[in-house]
Amino acid sequence: MKSNLTIMSLLLLAGCSGGSEEATAPVEEMATPSLFAEKVAPTLQAQCATCHLTGQEQGNISLVPAKAIESLVGVPSQEAPDILRVKAGDPDASYLVMKIEGTHLDHGGNGVRMPFGAAPLTDQQIADIRQWIAEGAKP
Numbered sequence: 001m002k003s004n005l006t007i008m009s010l011l012l013l014a015g016c017s018g019g020s021e022e023a024t025a026p027v028e029e030m031a032t033p034s035l036f037a038e039k040v041a042p043t044l045q046a047q048c049a050t051c052h053l054t055g056q057e058q059g060n061i062s063l064v065p066a067k068a069i070e071s072l073v074g075v076p077s078q079e080a081p082d083i084l085r086v087k088a089g090d091p092d093a094s095y096l097v098m099k100i101e102g103t104h105l106d107h108g109g110n111g112v113r114m115p116f117g118a119a120p121l122t123d124q125q126i127a128d129i130r131q132w133i134a135e136g137a138k139p
Helices: 002-016 020-031 035-047 065-072 095-101 123-134
Strands: none
Touching: 035 065, 035 123, 095 123
């Protein structure tokens, strides 16, 4: 009798957890850091936010992680107002990419390649930013 109870308990537990993969999938997705949080925000913080801290500096743009999305995505560039700083889904049409790749002058922008006074971002950092934009520029 005791072993039947144990078997029934195990079957009951197995039946209750049958849908657990579906139930835990959203939790796993939420636990996975976004591309922005994992790769882009740290680059912006380390390479850009020293000059673009509050949004009052040159370009009126804040690139600290807490403000970067609202300063970038869907916002017209001040240097080339017909071009969005970040056009979600289209890195080639995003002024941020033009500035970090040094192609902004070809598109009506001005100034120098970013980051100002420092080495250009690495190919991997640029690829991460391009990928983030291509995937919709989500937080």
